[in-house]
Amino acid sequence: MQAAPRPSRRERSGVDRVFLTRILRRAKPWLEASGHQAAAHVMPPVCPSCMAQLRADGDALCADCRGALRPLAAPRCRGCGGTVDGLLELCGDCLAGAARPWERAVSVFDYGGRMRELVHRFKYNGGVCLAPFFAAEMAAAWRRWAPDEPAEAVAPVPLHWRRRLRRGYNQAELLAAGIGAALGLPVRSLLRRARPTRQQARLEREARQRNVRGVFAARRRGAWPESVVVVDDVMTTGATLEAAVRELKAAGVKRVCVLTLARG
Ligand SMILES: [Zn+2]
Ligand SMILES: [Zn+2]
Known part of the structure; x- marks a missing residue:
């Protein structure tokens, strides 16, 4: 059987x-x-x-995905962190616009193709697992492109509390936490959003500047650092970062640089 x-x-x-x-x-x-x-x-x-x-x-x-990302080519623009042609310090965009209020900008990737998808996922689809990779790339870019720049603290661009509550996190805070850990710098919440704004991505350049005018307020707690690196995910026109940096300078921070994941 x-x-x-x-x-x-x-x-x-x-x-x-x-x-x-x-x-x-x-x-x-x-x-x-x-x-x-x-x-x-x-x-x-x-x-x-x-x-x-x-x-x-x-x-x-x-x-596959790693290979689809486009790191910004050298040489880099001091004004926005993007690529410059030839020997100039600034790209055409930065030369044509008003002077940037920060000392230097550093960015990592071109904001197109797969990077745009990833940032969208990071911001709107709970893709928080991307934060360590992004932060490591940003810290490496900072070491490479701003080796002599003084920095006492890292400060994320804040979200309005209502948007932060809806999203569950602020993507710039996640990046700042990873960058601070990698560079051995404290993360400071130096700014808050005084009022909600419309999403910048949907606005033209001038409307973007109007949209963020006076939107940030300094949090006056404790001693202010003399030099700060402001962190955000993407710089497009730079209007949001400009408003944030102006507020920090008005509050007495002497040197401010900006570090973004992508330059649009
Ligand atoms: Zn993949
Ligand atoms: Zn530029």
């Missing part, structure tokens, strides 16, 4: 592992966004951009 075939593990456990894996993969970004680090133990690490499985444990993105 032939012995009955041994039941498979799947039959024994009564759980469809393929189905379970699929559910967990879908739930992973949500779990991570909710701050459940347990997800990392349940699932192998996946690329936060395309959800492909990562080859090495320490990788932040898969090779």
